[in-house]
Amino acid sequence: MAGAAASVPAPSSLLLPLCDSLGALNASVAEKFLALAAILLSNSTQARKITAESHRATGSEANLRGSRSIEVLQRILAETAGTGEMVETSTEKMAEILTLVNALIAPLRRLAKMRSQLQIVSVLCRIDGGRLIGKEIDISGLSHDIDALAADVQSRIDGILEDSTVLSGVLRDGVSELKKFGHQERTGANELIERTQAVLRPALARLETAKAAASDIDEQYARFNSSVSKVVVSLQSEDMARQRIEHVQGAIRRVASALDAGDRIESCAVVLALQRAQLAGTRDLLADAVASIQSSLLSLGPRIVDLVARTAVIARQAEEDGQSFTALIDGGLGTLEAVFQQCSSSLRAVVSIVDGVLPPLKKMAGGASALQRIEASIRLISLNATVKAAHLGNEGAAMGVLAAELHTIVGWSGGDSRMVLDGLTAIEEALTTMTLKQSASGGSLMADGSGAGVSAELGELSQAIKDSSREMRLGLASVEHLSEELCIELDRAGELAVDAASIAELFDREVEKLDEVLNRLGFTRAMVAATAAGSRTEDLAGLYSMESERLLHLRILGGPASPADTPPHLPVDAGGSEFGDDVELF
Amino acid sequence: MARKVLIVDDSMMVRQMVSFTLQEAGFDVIAAEHGRDALDKLGNHTVDLIVTDLNMPVMDGITFIGNARALAGSKYIPILMLTTESQPEMKLKGKAAGATGWLVKPFDPPKLLAVIAKVLP
Numbered sequence: 001m002a003g004a005a006a007s008v009p010a011p012s013s014l015l016l017p018l019c020d021s022l023g024a025l026n027a028s029v030a031e032k033f034l035a036l037a038a039i040l041l042s043n044s045t046q047a048r049k050i051t052a053e054s055h056r057a058t059g060s061e062a063n064l065r066g067s068r069s070i071e072v073l074q075r076i077l078a079e080t081a082g083t084g085e086m087v088e089t090s091t092e093k094m095a096e097i098l099t100l101v102n103a104l105i106a107p108l109r110r111l112a113k114m115r116s117q118l119q120i121v122s123v124l125c126r127i128d129g130g131r132l133i134g135k136e137i138d139i140s141g142l143s144h145d146i147d148a149l150a151a152d153v154q155s156r157i158d159g160i161l162e163d164s165t166v167l168s169g170v171l172r173d174g175v176s177e178l179k180k181f182g183h184q185e186r187t188g189a190n191e192l193i194e195r196t197q198a199v200l201r202p203a204l205a206r207l208e209t210a211k212a213a214a215s216d217i218d219e220q221y222a223r224f225n226s227s228v229s230k231v232v233v234s235l236q237s238e239d240m241a242r243q244r245i246e247h248v249q250g251a252i253r254r255v256a257s258a259l260d261a262g263d264r265i266e267s268c269a270v271v272l273a274l275q276r277a278q279l280a281g282t283r284d285l286l287a288d289a290v291a292s293i294q295s296s297l298l299s300l301g302p303r304i305v306d307l308v309a310r311t312a313v314i315a316r317q318a319e320e321d322g323q324s325f326t327a328l329i330d331g332g333l334g335t336l337e338a339v340f341q342q343c344s345s346s347l348r349a350v351v352s353i354v355d356g357v358l359p360p361l362k363k364m365a366g367g368a369s370a371l372q373r374i375e376a377s378i379r380l381i382s383l384n385a386t387v388k389a390a391h392l393g394n395e396g397a398a399m400g401v402l403a404a405e406l407h408t409i410v411g412w413s414g415g416d417s418r419m420v421l422d423g424l425t426a427i428e429e430a431l432t433t434m435t436l437k438q439s440a441s442g443g444s445l446m447a448d449g450s451g452a453g454v455s456a457e458l459g460e461l462s463q464a465i466k467d468s469s470r471e472m473r474l475g476l477a478s479v480e481h482l483s484e485e486l487c488i489e490l491d492r493a494g495e496l497a498v499d500a501a502s503i504a505e506l507f508d509r510e511v512e513k514l515d516e517v518l519n520r521l522g523f524t525r526a527m528v529a530a531t532a533a534g535s536r537t538e539d540l541a542g543l544y545s546m547e548s549e550r551l552l553h554l555r556i557l558g559g560p561a562s563p564a565d566t567p568p569h570l571p572v573d574a575g576g577s578e579f580g581d582d583v584e585l586f
Numbered sequence: 587m588a589r590k591v592l593i594v595d596d597s598m599m600v601r602q603m604v605s606f607t608l609q610e611a612g613f614d615v616i617a618a619e620h621g622r623d624a625l626d627k628l629g630n631h632t633v634d635l636i637v638t639d640l641n642m643p644v645m646d647g648i649t650f651i652g653n654a655r656a657l658a659g660s661k662y663i664p665i666l667m668l669t670t671e672s673q674p675e676m677k678l679k680g681k682a683a684g685a686t687g688w689l690v691k692p693f694d695p696p697k698l699l700a701v702i703a704k705v706l707p
Contacts, residue, residue, distance in 0.1 A: 236692035584688035
């Protein structure tokens, strides 16, 4: 064995060129992986741009503006339709109220006769009172009370009649104003509203599609990023491989030095075997990484193609919808403004009518209630006269007749004043219906009444649709251009990955070179078996700057060789964290 | 204003991958090749977070953390170690030097961002 060693050149002259060769291998691996990294970064930037342009192409931003305008436009349509309906109902209700007001006239005219009736009773009472002067019962106060009530009755009835005249006037003017927005106009407005809604429906559906598309685009981008993350993990294998090769270089240099100093090859057999295994293991690590990168890169292309295809479909569909919508706006949607203004004017008329009707109605109700109070007073006077007549006996017979007359007056006036009150209640109910309709229809846009809001909204909607179309055209062109570039880059990345796969062959060559040198140095596998569990193994620790690498090497050779290879039990939490075993937060 | 992260690693690949991951997430990044380089950078920049390797030439990660913690400006900055090492005794050394957390390479981008989100004040 010593003779064989003497026939070979100095070990360092055989081993050190291997170190240089491994250095070149490291440089080659770094070059290939850094090229892959560069193209990955470029691809990722390009994918981000494509995503942004895809959003633009599906009109996400412009759609948002359009969405707000469509929402306002829908409110305008709803308010217009609601106002049309409300005007129609209000017109009917006002006609109904007018009829009710007219129906009050007859009972009021009858009630107007009440004063003269009371005055007659008062005169007769005064005459009878003169006849009874000096008697125990004094009835002179009765005629004064009746006179006062008669005056009050007259005043109240005059007031009610006056208010009913005012009410009739307001209602007649209101009906006349509302009739300006006639049936034909309302039908026209309804047709316009239906036409607009018909165009809005696909526009709204498109908004939903665009939203779904935006989400789909984000999902595709997330998947793309997920593949990129896998590549990022795989690319880091270069760092691990570099460190391992550097360790192999260090080990070989130390072995060369030891052998040059006279150590026997057997004593270095384990170390050399470890380096061989390390090279083979690193080759496999990088081969796996390259295969993973290739697979991830392969998945990126179809995702981009799919993303572009979906974007194109949505953008083209949106463009068609946008054109039909713009055509509708140009073709007469603007008349909605006029209809809206008309509705707004009618709404103001209804508000004005209700405002005008309420004060006289309130006064009439007050007057009618006062009449009922007066009737109650007359009943009391009648009762008082009856009692006094009874006290006077035969002399009070005339007084009894007057008391009966008062009772009769109250009887028929009570019926009429109830009719007036019932009529007023019916008017109030009809008015309440009008007020409720008005509240339901009165939105902020309609309440503004100028129609300027409608013009602004229609203008904004039209502009949003036009912006959207322009954005979509530009966005789609940009997406298609960028994706073409990206597909070319992905092809290039694929080529680089194929080239990187040749790394395995470079490693195989290095292993072959090592085998050749080991052979020339007289190394055999039997030497490893003989010394693997020996004391030399413990010296391995000095070869590695990374403890984990040393353990890895030992595992390759068949497990830990000494208790020192087993990690000591330490108080650090080895169970990992919420992020997994490879993360620990202190 | 974007948060600034100092990445310390002798591997160009790791610096690139960490920079890429953080920049995609909106961070500003400055990079150093080893601990000494990183200390020089800390003298010229205010950073919100440091991600450092352990085994590096010139100055290793543990020494760097010890020196960084002695600087007034980086006394309380979160420092994450990103290394292939996972031995408990090494983690203890990192913790004793002042590391905030320990991540084993290779890192997964979403996980790195999640950890950073957790430790950043």
